[in-house]
Amino acid sequence: MTETVHDLDVRRQLCPIPVIKTQNRVNQLARGDVLRVTCTDPGALNDIPAWCRINGHEVLETRRDDHDVVITLRVGEPSVAL
Amino acid sequence: MSEAATPIAPPEPLQRRAVALVSGGLDSMLAVKVMQEQGIHVEGVNFFTGFCVEGHTHAIRKKDQDKNKRNNALWVAEKLGIKLHIVDISEEYKDVVLNPKHGYGANLNPCLDCKIFMVNQATLMLNKARELAGEKGFDFIVTGEVVGQRPKSQRKETMPIISSESGADDRLLRPLSARNLPETLPEREGWVDRDQLYDFSGRNRKPQMALAKRFGLEEYAQPAGGCCFLTDESYSRKLADLWHARNERRYELDDIMLLKVGRHIRPARHYKLIISREEGENRFLEGYRYQFTSLTTASCPGPLALVDGRFESDDELRQAAAIVARYSKGRADDQVVVEVKEPGGVAREVAVAPARPDQIPLQWNVG
Numbered sequence: 001m002t003e004t005v006h007d008l009d010v011r012r013q014l015c016p017i018p019v020i021k022t023q024n025r026v027n028q029l030a031r032g033d034v035l036r037v038t039c040t041d042p043g044a045l046n047d048i049p050a051w052c053r054i055n056g057h058e059v060l061e062t063r064r065d066d067h068d069v070v071i072t073l074r075v076g077e078p079s080v081a082l
Numbered sequence: 083m084s085e086a087a088t089p090i091a092p093p094e095p096l097q098r099r100a101v102a103l104v105s106g107g108l109d110s111m112l113a114v115k116v117m118q119e120q121g122i123h124v125e126g127v128n129f130f131t132g133f134c135v136e137g138h139t140h141a142i143r144k145k146d147q148d149k150n151k152r153n154n155a156l157w158v159a160e161k162l163g164i165k166l167h168i169v170d171i172s173e174e175y176k177d178v179v180l181n182p183k184h185g186y187g188a189n190l191n192p193c194l195d196c197k198i199f200m201v202n203q204a205t206l207m208l209n210k211a212r213e214l215a216g217e218k219g220f221d222f223i224v225t226g227e228v229v230g231q232r233p234k235s236q237r238k239e240t241m242p243i244i245s246s247e248s249g250a251d252d253r254l255l256r257p258l259s260a261r262n263l264p265e266t267l268p269e270r271e272g273w274v275d276r277d278q279l280y281d282f283s284g285r286n287r288k289p290q291m292a293l294a295k296r297f298g299l300e301e302y303a304q305p306a307g308g309c310c311f312l313t314d315e316s317y318s319r320k321l322a323d324l325w326h327a328r329n330e331r332r333y334e335l336d337d338i339m340l341l342k343v344g345r346h347i348r349p350a351r352h353y354k355l356i357i358s359r360e361e362g363e364n365r366f367l368e369g370y371r372y373q374f375t376s377l378t379t380a381s382c383p384g385p386l387a388l389v390d391g392r393f394e395s396d397d398e399l400r401q402a403a404a405i406v407a408r409y410s411k412g413r414a415d416d417q418v419v420v421e422v423k424e425p426g427g428v429a430r431e432v433a434v435a436p437a438r439p440d441q442i443p444l445q446w447n448v449g
Contacts, residue, residue, distance in 0.1 A: 012369035014339065016130050016153050020170045040365075043152065050156040054166055067365065 008037045011068065015043040019051050022073075026057065029075045034060065039069045048073070096217060098273040099123045100255070101204050102224040104166060105309055106154025108290055108302045109226030109258060114162050115297050116257040117224055120274050124224065125165045127207065128155035129200050132172035132338050133179075133311045154303040161299070171203060172335055179312070180331050184243075189318035191310060193235035194243070201225065201248035208253070222253040222268045228290075229259045229283040238262070238283075258282045258290070311342065316449040320346055323448045327351050327391070336370070340390070343367065346448040347405060353391030354448065355402055357409055372425055377406045380431055381419035384410025400434055407436035 008025050010018040018039045025035060037048060042064070048071045049059045056076035063070050102114045104126035114124050159166035178199045182192030204223045212219035229238050241263055245254045252267040260269065261281035269276040282289045294302060311317040320341045325331045327348065340356055343363050348354040355377075358364040364386045367376075374388040387406045393399045399422060407418035413436045423429040 012366070016128075016134070016155075016168050017170070019153065019156070020130060020168050023168060046152040047156055050152070050160050051166070051168075054156065054159050054164075 003034055005072070006033060006035045008035060010044075011038055011040045013039070014041050015047055018044045019047050022048055022071075023051065023055075026055075026073075026075050027078070031075055031077060033075045034072060035075065036070060036072045039071070040067055042069060044071065045069050097121065097123050098222075098268070099125070099218075099220045100222050100224045100268075101208050101211075101220045102126050102164075103200055103204060103226070104128050104155045104158055104164075105226070106156075106158050106303050107226070107309065108287075108294060108299075109228060109231075111158045111162065111226070111299065111302055112290055112293055112297070113224050113226040113257045114158075114164060115299070116279065116293075117274070118162065118164075120278060122274065124162075125167065125220070126155065126159050126162075127167045127169060127204055129175075129203060130168060130170045130172060131175045131178075131196075131310070132335050135309050135311060154309075157303075167207075169203070169207075171199075175199065176333065179333075187313065189313055189315050190321055191312040191318070193232060193313075194240055196310075197225075197227070197235045197240075197244050198247045201244055201250050201254060205248055205250045205253070208250075221273065222255055222266070223250050224255050224257060226258060227256045229256075229262045231283075231285055255279075258293075311338075317341060320449045323348060323354075327354065336373070340370070340388070344387075345409070347442065347446050348448050349401060349405070349446050350391075350394075350398065353389055353393060353398065353402070355387045355405060356390060357387040357406060358385040371423065374425060376423050377403055378421050378423075379407060379410040379412060379418055380421045381417075381433075382410050382412035382415070384412065384418070400432055401437075403432050404434045404437040405442055407434055408438075408442065410436070412436060 006029060008021060010021050018037065018041055022037050029035060045062055045064065049062060052059050052073050058074040058076060059071065060074055061072040100117055100122050102110060102124050104110045104114065114126065117124050156166060178192055178195045182195040184194040187193050201223060208220045208223060227236050229236065229241060245251055255266045255268050256263065258280045259282050260276060260279035262283055265276065268274045324333065324337060343366055344356040344358050346354055346356055356367065358367050367386050367388055370388055374390065377387045378384060385406060389402065393402065403420035403422065406420055407413065410418055412418040416435060417433050418436055419431050419433050421429050421431050
């Protein structure tokens with residue numbers, strides 16, 4: 001079965017907005033879902049994987065082409081809402 | 083024969099849970115560490131106000147591309163092994179910036195109101211978590227505040243104001259300065275040992291550095307001038323100019339983002355030019371061309387400029403084009419062709435003589 005990949009476009013948004021939008025989108029997804037985030041802020045290459053590590057989500061791929069940074073992650077355990 | 087009764091083990095003491103305000107700086111990092119040393123489960127919260135420095139200009143400007151672009155709050159959370167909740171409060175925060183009950187600091191920084199607001203937000207989160215999760219919610223709030231460290235918000239007399247006006251009251255613990263302050267609920271209840279808290283005060287950072295060393299924390303962020311653009315004189319000047327030009331004190335997120343970028347020149351109250359200074363800023367401003375009229379040089383390499391406002395005459399349009407030409411590679415030419423593009427995509431070209439320096443008065447330069 002082909003896996004559904006959800007997309008999030010946060011190009012031209014600066015840190016920490018890409019992380020916040022990733023966090024908010026992940027909160028709407030189920031465990032095991034895959035999310036592909038496209039950004040232009042190169043800081044996202046550090047920040048989104050760091051956010052994933054802290055919160056138990058798996059980074060499947062990070063890549064940078066031309067001006068875009070793309071991070072693909074798999075949603076882990078849902079976080080207890082604060 | 084009856085079996086010997088198995089002694090009943092005393093119940094495990096409940097691990098107390100704290101929400102810590104994590105800015106990414108050394109003080110909040112130490113405050114969390116002090117709590118962890120006392121067996122407290124800590125989760126971090128970091129608020130995005132829109133004015134956070136967080137390397138935005140580094141992210142935009144090409145010459146800064148090699149600088150560190152990590153988010154310090156995330157980095158700290160990872161170092162300490164805590165979860166971090168990043169919360170966008172930029173919309174609600176407008177009222178703090180526009181109507182600070184306790185006034186501004188040296189610039190447009192409403193530091194005391196800001197701290198009260200953030201602790202209040204943390205208190206609301208704590209209350210909500212307690213309502214939803216009961217004992218698995220959170221028991222108290224931790225900040226890295228140090229008495230006497232900041233002239234506006236971190237003074238002995240402002241500490242109780244923050245506790246009471248935020249609604250946190252005695253659930254707010256400042257581990258680095260606790261022994262200079264009245265006992266709080268976590269101390270009274272024995273959740274934390276007051277004797278193992280600290281009595282730091284003043285602007286001297288040596289005690290924090292010594293404690294960091296003791297904890298084996300060798301790397302930490304040392305933001306110059308704080309982590310908020312509102313403490314910056316030039317930024318505050320641009321924000322005040324924006325309010326003056328609009329004849330009202332309001333802003334949108336795009337406004338305050340654009341104040342972080344480019345050279346801002348205001349030839350008239352009804353329009354301002356935001357002129358990129360290099361390729362990275364050019365690329366950033368490019369993303370706003372669908373919202374703003376923009377100018378760029380067509381006959382030679384040059385900057386991209388956005389027009390915040392409107393031209394009231396063709397002369398003003400040509401004046402703006404001449405200013406943009408002044409910052410292009412054709413500044414020494416007799417004539418430069420400038421493309422003026424409307425947000426809808428309609429474009430026209432005008433040929434102008436680049437403005438001379440004396441044609442751009444200093445007072446037009448907002449920052």
